[in-house]
Each structure stands twice: as structure tokens, then as C-alpha cells.
Amino acid sequence: MPSLMKFLHVLAAMAWLGGVTFMLFALRPVVGAVLAPPQRLPLIAQVLQRFFAVVWASIVVLLLTGLAMLLGVGMKNAPIGWHAMLGIGLLMFALFGHLYFGPFRRLKLAIGQSNWPEGARRVGQIATLAQAILSLGVVAIAAVFFLT
Numbered sequence: 001m002p003s004l005m006k007f008l009h010v011l012a013a014m015a016w017l018g019g020v021t022f023m024l025f026a027l028r029p030v031v032g033a034v035l036a037p038p039q040r041l042p043l044i045a046q047v048l049q050r051f052f053a054v055v056w057a058s059i060v061v062l063l064l065t066g067l068a069m070l071l072g073v074g075m076k077n078a079p080i081g082w083h084a085m086l087g088i089g090l091l092m093f094a095l096f097g098h099l100y101f102g103p104f105r106r107l108k109l110a111i112g113q114s115n116w117p118e119g120a121r122r123v124g125q126i127a128t129l130a131q132a133i134l135s136l137g138v139v140a141i142a143a144v145f146f147l148t
Contacts, residue, residue: 002072005065012061017137019051020130028127037116044123045107052100059093081147088140092133099129 027047031040066086070078107122 002069005069005072008061009065009069012058012065013137013141016055016058016062017134019054020134020137023048023051024127024130024134028123037120038114041107041111041116041119041123045104045111045119048104048107048126052104055096059096062089063093079144079148081144084143084147085140088136088143092136092140095129095133095136099126099133103129 028044031043035043066089070082070086075083103122103125107119107126110116110119110122
């Protein structure tokens with residue numbers, strides 16, 4: 001069972017962080033260079049809508065498997081890296097919640113109103129929050145490798 005929990009945990013982290021990496025370093029720069037805002041912003045919003053469904057599922061899996069592994073060894077016995085990962089993970093979840101219910105919601109509203117400057121501003125906010133989430137994810141992974 002511990003191997004299954006680790007596998008699911010790593011798989012969920014890969015889906016989330018890999019998707020963020022793709023969005024930031026592949027999709028966003030290309031559509032920014034190729035498409036005008038009336039085409040670019042709806043495309044980004046639709047891609048994010050699908051990706052965010054994956055992120056929500058990943059968050060559920062990360063929480064369930066992470067807590068199962070922590071409780072399986074006992075909080076007192078868990079390595080400090082695991083505790084660091086839990087704290088960083090909770091911060092990542094909170095940032096994603098803000099991203100989803102704040103800038104992403106406002107991006108969809110701006111697109112509905114054909115307010116392209118506002119939509120572009122919201123995409124910039126989403127990218128900034130995604131960069132923070134990606135950075136925190138790297139730190140969380142490093143904590144497990146170097147603090148256990």
C-alpha cells in the first residue's frame with residue numbers, strides 16, 4: 001500500500017507541475033507570438049479550463065495520499081522533509097484556489113465582454129501565480145530529497 005500511495009502522489013504532482021511547465025514555457029509564449037488577443041485569450045481560457053480540472057483532481061489525490069503516508073508513519077516519526085512538503089503543498093493549494101476563483105474567473109468575464117486588455121492582464125496574473133506554484137513545487141520536491 002505505501003508504494004501505491006507514493007506512486008499516486010508522484011503521478012498527481014507530475015500532472016500538475018508538468019502541466020504548469022507546459023503552459024508557462026510552451027503554450028503561452030507561442031500563442032502570444034502567433035495569435036491576436038481575440039483568438040489567444042479564449043484559447044488560453046479553454047485550455048486552462050480543461051487543465052484546471054486535472055489540477056483539482058491532482059490536489060485531491062495529493063492531499064489523500066500525502067496524509068495517508070504521513071499518518072501511516074505517524075506525524076512524530078515523519079521526516080522533516082515530509083512536514084515541509086505538507087506545508088508547502090497547502091500553500092500551493094491556497095495559491096491555486098486564489099488563481100482559480102480570482103484571476104481565472106475574471107479572465108472568463110473579460111473574454112465574455114471582449115475586454116482584451118483586461119483579459120491579457122488576467123492571463124499575466126495567472127502566469128505569475130503559476131510561476132509561484134511551480135517554484136514552490138520544486139522546493140517541496142527538494143525538501144523531500146534533501147531533508148529526509
